[in-house]
Amino acid sequence: MKIKQYTATALCAALLVTNSGPWIPLAVAQSIVPNQGKMGPTMDEAPNGTPIVNINKPNANGLSHNQYDMFNVDDKGVILNNSRRPVSTELAGYVMGNPNLRGAAAKTILNEVTGTGATAMNGALEVAGRKAHVIIANPNGIAVNNGTFINTSAATLTTGNPIITDGTIAGYDVKQGTVTVSGQGLDASRTSRTDILAEAVQLNGKVWSDESHVVTGKNTVSVDGSGKVTNVTKTSNSEQVGLDVSQIGGMYANSMYLVGTNDGFGVNNKGILSAQNHISVDSTGKVQNSGTVVAPDISISAKGFTQVGKAKLYADSARISADAFTQTGNTVTKDAPVLIARNNLAVSTNTIKNTNGSVLKSEGVLQLGKTMDYNGAIAGKMDALTNVAATIEAGQQGVILAKSIANKNGGVTLKRATTGTTEHVKNEVAPAGSIKRYQLSEERIYDHDDPIPQDKVVVHSSENLQLSINGEHHDSWTKYEYDRTRVKEVVDTSKPGRIISGGNLQIEADVVTNDASQISAAGTLAGKIGHYEALNPKGNEYISENGTATGYSRHKHHGWDSTNIREAEYHNDVVQPIDIPVAVYGSNIANSTTGATVDTSVLTSMSQLSTNPNTTYAMETDPNFTNRRSFLSSDYVINRLQLNPMRTQKRLGDGYYEQQLVMQAILRQTGKSRLQAGLTEEEQYRKLMDAGLTVMKSKSMTLGQGLTESEQQQLTEDVVMLVSQPVVLPNGKTETLLVPTLYLAPTTQRVEGAANMQAQSINLQVGTMHNRGSIVADDAITVHGNTIHNDNGLIKGRTTTVVADTDVRNTQGTIEGRDHTTVYAKNDVINEGGTIKQTDETGKLVVAADRDVINNGVKYEASNSKVVWDSANSRRETVTAVDQGQIAAKGDAVVTAGRDVAMQAGTVTSGKDATVAAGRQVTMKAMTENHELEEHRYDKGKSGGGHSQTTETHDVVNEATSVGSSVEGNNVTVSAKADVALSGSEILAADKAQVEGQNVKLDTASATSTANHVYKDKKKSLVKRERTDATSVAQVTAVTGSVVSGKEVTIKSGHDVTGQSAKLMGEQGVQVSAAGKVELGADKNVTKETSTYR
Structure with missing residues (x-):
């Protein structure tokens, strides 16, 4: 086959320049223009029109250095000819050998652009012949849309100037330039390694590769003989975002290494970074994620690490080192970031801020502290950890080292709820000036000529209505009629912070503030704390009396007297302070044994309504998390019952969703995330479902039935059963679904008080403690400190030891x-x-x-x-x-x-x-x-002939x-x-x-009671006036x-x-x-x- 040999000339190309990207060709045709110097390669064209670059002869180290005024790849692709003999290619079939090669083929093909235009890579770049490391070096920028590499051992896209030492590329001097991937992206999956080295990298499309290295900033990038990055030295400041991944962009690789020296954001990911093995991020700037980062192994080192909105980071093991670590949710949209490691999670930082529904979780070991060694072990105390209305969770073991820990509630509202039945009280009476109340013996009113009982409390009419108490008559008195109800304040809404562990939890801190929130461990909670402050809003229980108080007094006339009757509202509250269990999520929450309250809002960060009509559940967990492993679900029950999952009633969620729902119910009812220390979430779920199946069999129950109150009281172990019940889904619709429902046995330890701190056993070594919450252990609890103040709080365990080097003060609290x-x-x-x-x-x-x-x-x-x-x-x-x-x-x-x-x-x-x-x-x-008692009465009566009489009394009694x-x-x-x-x-x-x-x-x-009574009476007629003033003061000192x-x-x-x-x-x-x-x-x-x- 005869190949026409030519030197390509460039057509004029319309170029577009942006503030954030390189010059991007809008139209490209034969736009490879070799440099006219000795480093310029020669060009050929295949019969199908594919451009062929006959690369320059490589040096003794296998480097072929080629320079261009312009280097672009259109949709036809470009062949880099690295064969002396005719060779088969994917883009153009067989091509003739490269006449420039007189010895061995090149190991590295450097394509260096010395002109002023950016490179557009809109097609495939193929090496004909022996595989080689292909480099495109263009300081003006590189734009990729539907780019790919064929038959390349490695690929490098860089805006740096190559540094060649002793015939080998020693590195790149990056001073400027952006590499942009958009549209159909970059497919480098057929190369063993892909490097992108630029001041900035923008991904508006996807990049697929095996091993990917991205280095951003103004740097000198050193590489080894194979071209692999070995060192990055920052040469000057760069304010550009290093790696900027849009919502439609992403990187997919087996392994991914991201290095940035940009001063602002080193990485800003709104899309997806996904690796099958490892993701490593090393940035001197900030790393922000509002998209998804997923890999078995993730390590991040940055000036600051931030996750916002719907951000997700999933790993088997994750290590994050940053000056500041921040996760914050959106209080309006309710979106919240999630960071979950299945095995180990270590964070070394100065500060952690985890707020507004954010989740920071390891299903294995969680370590949070100041520094991290090579093996991922944490040491030293960070400056501050703040957890507000968010969750920090360790599945098996947690270690938190911080100078200051603030675990806070994002907002508590209370409401009043009536408890028990309403009692109606009537015919309760009290004489004026008396603190004692009496119950009328009879409702009848005795007439003035009736004999009055001397041993009863009755009302009789003698000119006016009088009260007779055991024969003693009272002109002025009060009758009460009211409803007595018990009303207590309960949680309406609460957004606690949660620091929890399914196993042991170790805390070392100078100050811990636990504000209406929860710190718990299913195993041992050990703390070495300078000052522990637990805050919990106290509520009240009111014995409320609401009704009427009718006052009766003598209305004196000239002649026959009558009765003044006045009616007014009566309110009286007997107030008793109570604990409010605010350390729970949700609304309208009450502790009970009636099973879990279905609260789908708790799990929205990782779940969504399933759009697949063939699924057996309504809610599904983010597949980026679940696609790496299967999770035990209620299919386990369906299969044990030998039912067809496709023909049974739809369930609320998939396996992970169900496990989290049950865990939340356990946490709410017991204060801990595990019923037994050391169990994984899956082991716990299986055990509870097995127990539920046993109960179903013993009671001949069908799927969907729940337990009655009396049946719950008969339980000998905790169970989960699939109960059919209506659920309000995130779209606002109500659907009747099978919900895994937790029923606790009567012997299972319930949440105590406000349950600010709860564990199987607790050992706290504190400098000082001010506890206005609850510290509860199923087994032993030991609190040892310099000063301990239990202020309306609860400290409780099977064995309880409270020791102070100075004082223990218990102010209306319980130990x-x-x-x-x-x-x-x-x-x-x-x-x-x-x-x-x-x-x-x-x-x-x-x-x-x-x-x-x-x-x-x-x-x-x-x-x-x-x-x-x-x-x-x-x-x-x-x-x-x-x-x-x-x-x-x-x-x-x-x-x-x-x-x-x-x-x-x-x-x-x-x-x-x-x-x-x-x-x-x-x-x-x-x-x-x-x-x-303080009572004031005033009555004025008039009659014919100008007669009037005014009576005024004032009584002050202190018993x-x-x-x-x-x-x-x-x-x-x-x-x-x-x-x-x-x-x-x-x-x-x-x-x-x-x-x-x-x-x-x-x-x-001795107790001294006093009674002061003032009586004033004025009579007036046409002929005279009379006035009576009387006072009496009594003081009784009673001795006991x-x-x-x-x-x-x-x-x-x-x-x-x-x-x-x-x-x-x-x-x-x-x-x-x-x-x-x-x-x-x-x-x-x-x-x-x-x-x-x-």
């Missing part, structure tokens, strides 16, 4: 253990209206301090009501109650102090023996509760009651090396009560004596035993012995009254 509870402080243990308890009869409770144990009650407003009939008639009541400090054990209770045990409205109770011992003194005192301290048990011992002093308090033993001290003082507690009782009572004193109004009661005797005196006297209530009348 609880089942088997054993130990609370110890080197300084003081202070229990302020809180509860320290142990709940099993075989266990023991110990509260000990080297200095003082203080067990006091606290006052709180228990009720507040106000009735306003008009501007001159009103009634207000306020109750201030005492929440006693409680130290309680079902087993033995031991309270010891190196100095003092001080109790004021505090209790120590034991199901067995109670011991209270002090190195100095034991004091047991009382606090007072108050019921206050005080003593609330003492007590120690109770089977055998009770209270001892002190100095004094034991009781004031209005009790020591109560079922068997033996023993009190011992240098002095034993059994004194009274102390009590020591038991079958046997023994009191021993090194000095004196003294007391006032004390009661010593022993069924089998009372023994009082003192080295000094024994003086037991009596105290009396003191009443003071004054009155005026004029």
Whole structure:
């Protein structure tokens, strides 16, 4: 075959220049123009019109260096002739040999453009003859659309100037230029390696390759003898985006290596980066992903790493090193990024910000810290980790090292929900000026001439309606009729942060703030923390009374009187603080055993409605994640039941979706992601489905049936069953589907309180702690710190140990253990209206301090009501109650102090023996509760002849009651090396009560009640005026004596035993012995009254 030999001339080509890309030819024809110097190759043309470049003779190292004024590849393709003899090609069949080759064929074919135009590669570039490494070097830029390489050992597209040393390409000097891939992309899959070296690379199309290397920025790029990149040295700054992948762009390779020295974004991926083996990113700038990155092994090193919107990164193992790591979702569209590693995930950084629904997860080991070694092991504390309304999860084991950890809720709203039934109360009455209420004995109204019962509460008519209480008549009084309901605040919406592990979780931090969010582990949670702060909004339970209050008063006339009747709204709330379980996702959430709440919004980041009509499920997981492995699904149940999946009711989701749905239900109901530590999600799901199948068989249930409440109570193990129920799908439509539903056995540990921190076992070493949430362990919990403050919080475990090098303070919180509870402080243990308890009869409770144990009650407003009939008639009541400090054990209770045990409205109770011992003194005192009333009445009556009468009363009453301290048990011992002093308090033993001290003082507690009454009466007629003003002030100081009782009572004193109004009661005797005196006297209530009348 005769090939016409020619030197090609270029037709004029219309060129387009953009700010972000190279000169791109709009039309190309015979646009390879060799340089006219000695480095210019010669050109041929195949019979089918394919251009042939007869490359220059290679040097001794196999390098053929060819220079061009212009180098473009159109849709016909271009052949680089690397054969001395005729050879077969894919593009043009057989071609003649290259006359320029007089020896061996080239190993490397360098195509260097020395002109000013960019290269357009719109077709195939084929090497005829021996395979060679093909290089296109054009500093003006390279644009690829439907490009491909044939018979090339490697391919390089670069905007750098080749650096040739000793006849070998040593590297490239990249100072400018962009490589753009668009349209039908670049297919380099038939080469063993593809390198793209430029200041910037733009992918608006897809690139397919085996091993891909992309280097961006202004650099000197060094290569080895095979042309492989070995080193990148930055030569100057570049503000361009290094690798910019659009939504329609992408890279697909077996292995991918991306290196960037750009100062801004090194990589900005909106498309897909996918590798079958490995993706490596090394950037001195920022790496941002809003698309998909997927490979078995991913390593990223960058100044900053950011995932936004719908970003996905999936790997078996992933290692990310960055100055800053950020994942943030969109609060409007609800899109949120996901980063999941199936085996291992390690992140070394200064800061992590994971927000708005983002997921950072390893199904195996998760490590987060400051630095990372060559093996991917993390060391040192990062500066800050912030997790807001997002998830950080380790499937098997988690390690988090940070100076500051903030795990925060993205927004909590509460609403009121009625619990129980409504109670209707009527005929409740109270005389004016009295804080006591009575129930009418009868609804009838006695006439004025009827005999009035002297032992009942009734209404009778004697000129006016009067209230008679056991024969005492009242002109002014109030009758209440209302509905009493229990209303409590529950979670309406909550977006907690979650840091969770399916196995163990290790946290080392200077400060951890857990704000209405969740830290949990299915195994052991170990923390070494400088300061731990748990925040949880407290809600209230209201016993709400809403109805009417009708005021009755005497309307005086000249002659026969009548009754003023006024009706007003009545509202009264008895408020009790409660824990709010805000550390759960979703809305309208309540803890129950009725199975999982279907909340598809939790899983939207990785799932979508299936568009395949042949699938057996409605929701499918992102195939970029699931196509690398299969996930156990409810097909397992269908197959075990020997049913046809295509003929059964459609299920909610695929395997991974179902597993995540069940895991979310477990987390919501138990506070942990696993029911058993060490199980994978799949192992857990299989175990639960097996248990569900057993229940179905035993109860002869059909597919789709759920369990009733009574059937749930009979469960001996946790189960998952496929239950038919309506589900609102993301498109807004409701469809009845088979949903894997979790039912927990009654014995399974449920979520406790707000469940801010929960694990199988917990070991926290802290500097200081302020816990206003919950710290709960199924087994042992140990908290050891310098200062520990449990402020309305919960610390609970099977065995609970709380130890402080200074103080333990429990403020209206609970510290609880089942088997054993130990609370110890080197300084003081202070229990302020809180509860320290142990709940099993075989266990023991110990509260000990080297200095003082203080067990006091606290006052709180228990009720507040106000009735306003008009501007001159009103009634207000306020109750201030005492929440006693409680130290309680079902087993033995031991309270010891190196100095003092001080109790004021505090209790120590034991199901067995109670011991209270002090190195100095034991004091047991009382606090007072108050019921206050302020009532004002004003009545004016008129009659003929100019007669009128006005009556006005004002009452202020404060009733005080003593609330003492007590120690109770089977055998009770209270001892002190100095004094034991009781004031209005009790020591109560079922068997033996023993009190011992240098002095034993059994004194009274006093509570002073006051009542101030003002009465004004004015009478007016045509001939005279009369006025009556009366006041009365009463003060009663009531005393409450102390009590020591038991079958046997023994009191021993090194000095004196003294007391006032004390009661010593022993069924089998009372023994009082003192080295000094024994003086037991009596105290009396003191009443003071004054009155005026004029």
